[in-house]
Amino acid sequence: MARTAGSDGEKTEATIREAAVNLIARFGYEAMSMRQLAAEVGVQAAALYRYFPTKEELLFTLMREHMEGLTEAWETARPVNADPVQRLSAYVENHITFHIERRHATHVSNMELRSLSPERLTQILRMRTAYEKELRTILRDGAETGAFSIDDTGLTAMALIQMMTGVIVWFRPGERLSIGEVTTRYLSMTMRLVGAKIDAYSAARPFGRAKDAAAF
Amino acid sequence: MARTAGSDGEKTEATIREAAVNLIARFGYEAMSMRQLAAEVGVQAAALYRYFPTKEELLFTLMREHMEGLTEAWETARPVNADPVQRLSAYVENHITFHIERRHATHVSNMELRSLSPERLTQILRMRTAYEKELRTILRDGAETGAFSIDDTGLTAMALIQMMTGVIVWFRPGERLSIGEVTTRYLSMTMRLVGAKIDAYSAARPFGRAKDAAAF
Structure with a gap:
């Protein structure tokens, strides 16, 4: 990770990470062995340990990089000087796009928290909480300005996140709908769920299909 | 299962199922061994195989019974001669209550589909599709009568199911909110999400905390 960009070491590390995500998504973290992973990558097990001294270190790296990637994507996507409707639109769009493109990594990040040590679990959960807090802030701001009508900000944020991340369960590229649709x-x-005013919503939507927005 | 209700054999089988759900939820199906499960239950591995000839048979039984339980709960909860708003309310209440009470089994059912043989996977998916179709029918009926305003029935059904099942990720009994809340x-x-008229909604809600109580 502190290696020169594009070096052989960096490429090997990326290959290991990708193979690990796929193996864990397929068999589960506890069932995957470092030996199996080394065979999959085509290196000796000893080589693997140079990159990841322990199996848990590998899992933690996968999860940390997933959350760092999500946070960075949101920091890039987050609109400046925007109203709550525009900010919520950006959050939803970023969240869905990011997760659809990383289905296996999302699966691993959501399912294997149980295998992290307490300190590492705390680190990952702290990153998650910070990311989810961004959504809660948008919802709260919208409720305060009257743009949204929300009973329970915390619960609404959790419901939205589960609903959005759930896309990876059923979405497959090349089927009925595109990611954009x-x-x-x-x-x-x-x-609708946050009780947004239809006018504010339509005004904030740069994209088509305004006729979708029907009644709230 | 064809044993006399309450017999020792039936009790042992129930104990095995419960222990298996907990072990799989903790370590994953692939990582759990029948030997480990036998030790957990306090029987010989040979005894385990009398109930479940293979590990996959055990997994399949857990998933089939989970879906049968969900389907039966919905058949009991489904209101007769009710309008779409009342039917949707009953579906939501039943879905959330059922899953909150079976957090580990839900986890196993959602995560371990990958380990079923193709024929058994097909059986489970068929049961799921039938259950989800009930929701799609309610949404379609509501859209036709004008009670709901929905763009895409299939997508709305998936979004609702992910949102509702997602409750098990963050909900813990005894915290801020009760199951009823x-x-x-x-x-x-x-x-709101289905664009229901708020008056129809308020009028259709007879319940308050119907059946918080007993876990399975």
Whole structure:
């Protein structure tokens, strides 16, 4: 990770991470052995341990990088000087796009928290909480300005996150809907769920299918 | 299962199932061994195989019984001669209550589909599809009568199911909200999401904390 960009070491590390995500998503973390992973990558087990001294170190790295990637994606996508409706739209779009593109890594991050040591679990949960807090802040700001009508900010944030992340359970590229179409429909459902005013919502939507937005 | 109700054999089988759900939820199906399960239950491994000839048979039984339980609970909860708003309310309440009470079994059912043989996977998915179809029918009926305003029935059904099942990720009994309070808030979000008329919704809600109580 502190290696020169594009070096052989960095490429090997990336290959290991990708193979690990796929193996864990397929068999579960506890069932995957470092020996099996080394065979999959085509290196000696000893080589693997140079990159990841322990199996848990590997798992932690996968989860930390997943959350760092999500946080960075949101920092890039987050609109400046925008109203709550625009910010919520950006959050939904970023969240769905990020997770659809990383289905296996999302699966691993959600399912294997049980195998982290307490200190590492705390680190990952802290990153998650910070990311989810961004959504709660948007919802609270929207409720305060009257743009949204929300009973329970914390619960609404959790419901939205589960609903959005759940896309990876059923979405497969190349089927009925594109990622963009899925996102548009989830945006519409999100705006209804938070009781957004239809005018504010339509005004904030740069993309098509305004006729979707029907009654709230 | 064809044994006399309450017999020793039936009790042992129930104990095995419960221990298996907990072990799989903790370590994953692939990592759990029948030997480990036998030790947990306090029987010889040979005894275990009398109930479940293979590990996959055990997994399949856990998943089939989970889906049968869900389907039976819905058949009992489903209101007769009710309008779409009442039917949707009953579906949401039943879905959330059932899953909150079976957090580990839900976890296993959602995560370990990957380990079923193709024929058994097909059986489980068929049961799921039938259960989800009930929700799609309610949404479609509501859209046709004008009670709901929905863009995409299939997508809305998936979004609602992920949102509702997601409750098990963060809900813990004895914290801020009771199951009844969580359900009430999720009902409110659901009705907004499907564009239900708020009056129809309020009028259709006879319940308050119907059946918080006994775990399975």
